[in-house]
Amino acid sequence: MNREDFLMCKDALIYLDNGATTFKPKQVINKVVDYYTKYTANCHRGDYDISQKVDFEYESTREVVRKFINADSREEIIFTSGTTESLNMIIFSFMRHYLKKGDEVLITKAEHASNVLPWFELEKEMGIVVKFIPLTRDYKVTLDNVKAVTTNKTKVISLAYITNVIGDVRPIKEISEFAHQNNILLCVDGAQSVPHMKTDVLRDDIDFLAFSAHKMLGPTGVGILYAKKKFLEVMPPFKYGGGMNIKFESTKELEYKEVPLRFEAGTQNIAGVLGLKAAIEYIESIGIEKIREHEIKLREYLIKRLKEVSNVTVYNEASESGIVIFNLDKIFAEDTANYLNHYHICVRAGNHCTKMIKDDLGVKNTCRISLYLYNTFEEIDKLIDVLKNSKNIYDIIL
Numbered sequence: 001m002n003r004e005d006f007l008m009c010k011d012a013l014i015y016l017d018n019g020a021t022t023f024k025p026k027q028v029i030n031k032v033v034d035y036y037t038k039y040t041a042n043c044h045r046g047d048y049d050i051s052q053k054v055d056f057e058y059e060s061t062r063e064v065v066r067k068f069i070n071a072d073s074r075e076e077i078i079f080t081s082g083t084t085e086s087l088n089m090i091i092f093s094f095m096r097h098y099l100k101k102g103d104e105v106l107i108t109k110a111e112h113a114s115n116v117l118p119w120f121e122l123e124k125e126m127g128i129v130v131k132f133i134p135l136t137r138d139y140k141v142t143l144d145n146v147k148a149v150t151t152n153k154t155k156v157i158s159l160a161y162i163t164n165v166i167g168d169v170r171p172i173k174e175i176s177e178f179a180h181q182n183n184i185l186l187c188v189d190g191a192q193s194v195p196h197m198k199t200d201v202l203r204d205d206i207d208f209l210a211f212s213a214h215k216m217l218g219p220t221g222v223g224i225l226y227a228k229k230k231f232l233e234v235m236p237p238f239k240y241g242g243g244m245n246i247k248f249e250s251t252k253e254l255e256y257k258e259v260p261l262r263f264e265a266g267t268q269n270i271a272g273v274l275g276l277k278a279a280i281e282y283i284e285s286i287g288i289e290k291i292r293e294h295e296i297k298l299r300e301y302l303i304k305r306l307k308e309v310s311n312v313t314v315y316n317e318a319s320e321s322g323i324v325i326f327n328l329d330k331i332f333a334e335d336t337a338n339y340l341n342h343y344h345i346c347v348r349a350g351n352h353c354t355k356m357i358k359d360d361l362g363v364k365n366t367c368r369i370s371l372y373l374y375n376t377f378e379e380i381d382k383l384i385d386v387l388k389n390s391k392n393i394y395d396i397i398l
């Protein structure tokens with residue numbers, strides 16, 4: 001990996017907020033600029049050369065995504081605006097028709113808002129029952145805990161593969177086997193996992209998967225919804241308009257396109273989709289396993305070094321990803337983040353859109369460090385030096 005590919009990796013800036021969004025390598029930026037400067041045209045609408053070039057680039061991104069997550073067919077890849085929209089599509093289009101009053105959906109208190117609020121809304125609207133899988137003392141999900149709350153009314157399990165606060169890697173393959181033996185569907189929020197570890201929807205037999213380009217070196221405003229084709233074929237469109245229909249008549253006779261275009265009404269974020277292709281190619285040129293190895297090494301080093309700071313509490317030592325949450329004793333998380341900002345160190349502070357985990361964690365707000373491929377051991381050393389000198393934190397931030 002060449003840090004120089006990332007124009008944002010400037011000497012003074014230490015960016016440790018990759019769970020929120022990542023930097024983009026110049027290969028991604030160039031791809032977007034090329035589209036805007038060399039072949040701007042709409043997609044699936046033109047009969048001229050530059051438009052056909054756009055069609056080719058756009059559709060070949062679908063194939064690149066398919067391979068990246070090992071889906072069966074490119075028709076199972078739908079472009080959306082992000083994980084949030086993908087999850088909303090699954091829940092409000094497919095699940096609204098699939099579920100009935102009294103059916104149970106299992107989530108956890110460690111899920112991100114976008115895998116909670118649509119379910120809560122569906123509960124209000126149609127009387128499904130959202131239940132929480134209890135977490136272990138390390139805030140993890142085990143198959144036994146899933147089994148403990150499963151009943152013959154359970155119809156869906158909806159979980160992040162890696163959570164955005166605790167950073168634990170869920171045993172999705174085991175849960176998938178159990179779910180499918182019991183006629184339960186499995187919906188996976190891959191926002192924090194797809195950028196950081198090998199995703200294989202066939203190996204894990206995942207029914208629905210949602211993730212975002214901007215958390216994996218790609219542009220903002222692009223997401224992916226993967227679903228098994230048999231589900232997409234019966235899922236009503238989420239949006240209606242141009243690009244998704246074959247005909248509509250004054251007699252109200254309608255016909256919609258086949259999947260995937262049926263789900264891509266209106267002009268898509270074409271530049272963003274093309275940038276996603278460059279992002280995946282960049283990740284693949286390094287190797288997702290190598291990226292994960294690097295993050296795990298950084299994580300181990302970070303945890304070891306955080307222990308040298310006398311007034312630090314780390315809450316998720318037992319997790320297995322590049323996400324580490326901590327607080328300084330008697331200091332608000334936001335104040336710590338402000339203090340670090342004085343040294344150009346970017347971390348996230350707050351509840352991280354995961355407002356229910358405080359029930360288990362016992363604290364409302366934490367500082368979150370989330371690592372990625374361009375972070376270095378030297379950056380961790382600088383962070384530790386600054387944390388060790390935090391005695392006069394309020395003199396600095398006030």
Ligand SMILES: Cc1ncc(COP(=O)(O)O)c(C=O)c1O
Nearest residue numbers: 082083084112114160164191212
């Ligand atoms: C686990 C998880 N799910 C969903 C989302 C929402 O992603 P987006 O804002 O890209 O839609 C995030 C974003 O932080 C996340 O971490």
